[in-house]
Amino acid sequence: MKIEPAIVSAFTGAGKLRASINLGNPILANKHADTGEPFGVSIDLARAFAKRLDVELELVVFDTAGQSVEAVSDERADIGFFAIDPKRGEKIEFTAPYVLIEGFYLVRDDSPIRTNAEVDRSHHRVAVGKGSAYDLFLTRELKSAQIVRAPSSPTVVQTFLDQNLEVAAGVKQQLEADAQRTPGLRLLDERFMVIRQAMGTPKSRGRQAAETLCAFVEEMKASGFVAQALSRHGIVGASVAPAQ
Structure with a gap:
């Protein structure tokens, strides 16, 4: 996959490739406890793409998805790693997905809520991570329940507990980890x-740049790079997206 100089320039107006990294999704990005350095599937892909462009990589790290999206929308970063959503797509050109992750609901053991259909009731309050993919999705989908936005995805369950809310929504693996640390919580049986x-x-980088990024993602899936990265970082429950 040879990348022409004009396309390299489209990605590197600041003289290097700036990759927006969201630490709010621990499936894809984390921070080393000792060094503070970010690591994960997103970082591996960012490094591989910078190597493909033969340019220096700068990681622009954020704690939430909303901040990470804004950095790319405002062109303070050249690429980013996000869940696909129509609202985000107003300013950002997405590739096909490289990883699929499930969104689930969490409730207390003694909650009468047993199914996803029971969540959307006027007397229910649902905790979500502000600006996350599931915040955007549930804002559109829930018609009766009230959405309560936690500062970030990793703080959803704590917000749910502190405010005595009825439901927490988030990435399945994050909710499962929080439930293991806090007795008396359970996930509903199906993803939402x-x-x-x-x-x-x-989008301002042009069609050729977007097509180049799309081709890169397809190559990374087909070559096994994404699957190997998930395995290397010990990620369970996320799957490589099918080829497009």
């Missing part, structure tokens, strides 16, 4: 959405 994690670049 599939979160399609993709790469993206500002």
Whole structure:
């Protein structure tokens, strides 16, 4: 996959490739406890793409999805790693997804809520991570329940507990980990959405740049790179998205 100089320039107006990284989704990005350095599937892909462009990589790290999306939308970063959503797509050109993640609901053991259909009631309050993919999705889908936005995805369950809310929504693996640390919580039996994690670049970078990024993601899936990254980082429950 040879990338022409004009396309390299489209991605590197600041002289290097700036990759927006969201630490709010621990399936794809984390921070080393000792060094503070970010690591994960997103970082591996960012490094591989910078190597493909033969340019320096700068990781622009954020704690929430909303901040990470804004950095690319405002062109303070050249690429990013997000869940595909129509609202985000107003300014960002997405690739096809490289990873699929499930969104689930969490409730207390003694909650009368047993199914997803029972969540959307006027007397229910649902905790979500502000600006996350499932915040955007549930804002559109829930007609009666009230949405309560936690500062970030990792703080959803704590917000749910602190405010004595009825439901918490989030990435399945994050909710499962929180439930293991806090007795008396359970996940509902079915997902409410599939979160399609993709790469993206500002639409202003042009069609050729977007097509190049799309081709890169397809190559990374087909070559086994994404699957190997998930395995290397010990990620369970996320799957490589099918080829497009």
